[in-house]
Amino acid sequence: MLKIQKLHKSYPIGDSKLHVLKGIDLSVDRGEMVAIMGSSGSGKSTLLNIIGMLDEADQGDYILDEVPIKNLTEKKAAVYRNKFLGFIFQSFNLINYKNALENVSLPLYYQGLKRKKRIEKAKFHLEKVGLLDWASHLPSELSGGQKQRVAIARALASEPKLLLADEPTGALDSTTSHDIMAFLQHLNDEGKTILIVTHEEDIAAMCKRIVRLKDGIIMEDNFVNQVRATAHV
Amino acid sequence: MKFLFERDTWQEVYDSVSKNKVRTVITMIGVWWGILLLIALLGAARGMENSFNRLFGDFATNSVFIWGQSTSMPFKGFQEGKRVRLKLTHANKIKDNVEGVELVVPRNRNQGLVVRNFLSGNFGISGDYPMLDKIQKKKMIRGRFINQNDIDFNKKVAVISEEIYKQLFEKDENPIGTYIQMNSSNFKVIGVFQNGDRNMGPTDDIHIPFTTFQQIYNQGDRIGWMVITGKPEYNIKQIEEDTKLLLRNLNQIHPRDKRAFGSFNLGKEFKKITGFLKGMQFLTWFVGIATLIAGVFAIGNILLITVKERTKEIGVRRALGATPFEIKRQIVVEAVFLTLVSGLLGIITGGWILIAIDRVWGQGDDATLVNASVSISVVFVALIILVILGTLIGLIPAFKATSVKPIEALREE
Numbered sequence: 093m094l095k096i097q098k099l100h101k102s103y104p105i106g107d108s109k110l111h112v113l114k115g116i117d118l119s120v121d122r123g124e125m126v127a128i129m130g131s132s133g134s135g136k137s138t139l140l141n142i143i144g145m146l147d148e149a150d151q152g153d154y155i156l157d158e159v160p161i162k163n164l165t166e167k168k169a170a171v172y173r174n175k176f177l178g179f180i181f182q183s184f185n186l187i188n189y190k191n192a193l194e195n196v197s198l199p200l201y202y203q204g205l206k207r208k209k210r211i212e213k214a215k216f217h218l219e220k221v222g223l224l225d226w227a228s229h230l231p232s233e234l235s236g237g238q239k240q241r242v243a244i245a246r247a248l249a250s251e252p253k254l255l256l257a258d259e260p261t262g263a264l265d266s267t268t269s270h271d272i273m274a275f276l277q278h279l280n281d282e283g284k285t286i287l288i289v290t291h292e293e294d295i296a297a298m299c300k301r302i303v304r305l306k307d308g309i310i311m312e313d314n315f316v317n318q319v320r321a322t323a324h325v
Numbered sequence: 326m327k328f329l330f331e332r333d334t335w336q337e338v339y340d341s342v343s344k345n346k347v348r349t350v351i352t353m354i355g356v357w358w359g360i361l362l363l364i365a366l367l368g369a370a371r372g373m374e375n376s377f378n379r380l381f382g383d384f385a386t387n388s389v390f391i392w393g394q395s396t397s398m399p400f401k402g403f404q405e406g407k408r409v410r411l412k413l414t415h416a417n418k419i420k421d422n423v424e425g426v427e428l429v430v431p432r433n434r435n436q437g438l439v440v441r442n443f444l445s446g447n448f449g450i451s452g453d454y455p456m457l458d459k460i461q462k463k464k465m466i467r468g469r470f471i472n473q474n475d476i477d478f479n480k481k482v483a484v485i486s487e488e489i490y491k492q493l494f495e496k497d498e499n500p501i502g503t504y505i506q507m508n509s510s511n512f513k514v515i516g517v518f519q520n521g522d523r524n525m526g527p528t529d530d531i532h533i534p535f536t537t538f539q540q541i542y543n544q545g546d547r548i549g550w551m552v553i554t555g556k557p558e559y560n561i562k563q564i565e566e567d568t569k570l571l572l573r574n575l576n577q578i579h580p581r582d583k584r585a586f587g588s589f590n591l592g593k594e595f596k597k598i599t600g601f602l603k604g605m606q607f608l609t610w611f612v613g614i615a616t617l618i619a620g621v622f623a624i625g626n627i628l629l630i631t632v633k634e635r636t637k638e639i640g641v642r643r644a645l646g647a648t649p650f651e652i653k654r655q656i657v658v659e660a661v662f663l664t665l666v667s668g669l670l671g672i673i674t675g676g677w678i679l680i681a682i683d684r685v686w687g688q689g690d691d692a693t694l695v696n697a698s699v700s701i702s703v704v705f706v707a708l709i710i711l712v713i714l715g716t717l718i719g720l721i722p723a724f725k726a727t728s729v730k731p732i733e734a735l736r737e738e
Binding site: 093146167170173179182185187190198199201202203207250 | 332340637639642646647649719730732735
């Protein structure tokens, strides 16, 4: 599903360079739920950005679903992002002047789907996260957990091969965090491949595999017994 | 171009424009004001031109008036200060010898008492040829102007102005065929004309045949002055010079005697005014377009700020699969939409201002701004300029928006 070999990335800081990723090897199979852990500065966000095609590696190979991701033009990257990936952000990143339904249908708009089809699909995914009744609400009228669920619906809307979550529970209290994790586990049970970047142990423990990064290299890569999050709703 | 007809494109435009109404309105004021100024000024300039044209309207503008004065230099045995009189024979010589002359119209004028029954008044009486009608169009209300037959037979007929008709006749009375008395002779009224050209020199109240005038005032072949019109392709100033030189020759006057003949070159004066109007029109365009450009730049500027504020949103959109082209296109459409809508509003309000100008200054005979208006083609040109400027100015924020990498855009707080 996802194969990364000898990945290097450095950022220029003034005259010197900051070597963030120093040769990462990682492969993820279909249906996995992987937590990427590490303290801040360990390179976990950079790795996620490269996987998400928001950033490009200096060296190394990255193959996603048998498609080599290399030398992408902005346009091609946009098409791949739309087709392969669903993003979930810490700060939700919903567009504040669009209601829940419009937010969810946005990736479908960029897919070039007809309006009717788009609304139909967006409604389906909103229902899946249990927020169909809130379809016409603006993000400012939703709670944090609801916002993140709308964001998940948006990430799912384009039916991506891989869900990328960057600290999805970072801005939520523990109860809502568990709700969100329960939902992500549920999605994983249905077969979705999910990558979660987090620094919280209990969140990582709810995944099936934990990859620990430190100073740009993988320290540990273990399969764990998944802790089931119980929905508190 | 298909995207222009999709509801979503406009939904996006509507969303981002209505998100900050105050800013949108302030932005639009720049372009609105520019086009309003352009329309109002162009319309006013046109109105001014129209009123000038109306003023000169009935008059051949490429014409010069020439009359005799007195010499300022001794020549061929004649003393300085010799009285110079134009003669009828000169008129034919001018027509034959000066290049570019179209018409030479000799005229005579006198002031005289005009009596009808118990009413009388002092009016200007001119002796004229029928061709006067060609250089100074007479609007006949009743009857006709002098014709060749009147000239040939020295007929005692008179064409009177509306003003005299009002003074000497009863209301609704038919003046044609009645008689008025001038210089102890009876003249049959054959026509009434409308007073126009009130601002153009002395008004001719009564026209009688030139030959009749010669007879009753004992003029011989002397003439008061003549009006010379030039063919359109000739320079009226040159014609004036040539005519004067010829006249000096004929009258044995020193070739450099400037005082012998007086003249008024209407063509020259008219050119000055049209030149002034041209200059004003140019100024109007200049000011209008400059204001317009300033307005469009204001839109570009605001969009640039908007783009900066929306960096994160644009990052999110790109993470969700928007291509840079789609982002740019959206911003350009927004810019064009804003310029176009404010431009249209400016055209509409500019039209209202022209209507108001017409109500205040455009009514009646002595209106200062006649039919202040702007042609549709000018409006179209302005709109096309707006669309082009809007597109160009939209490209700046559009490129700015996509120059930031999505990852950096997302990091922006």
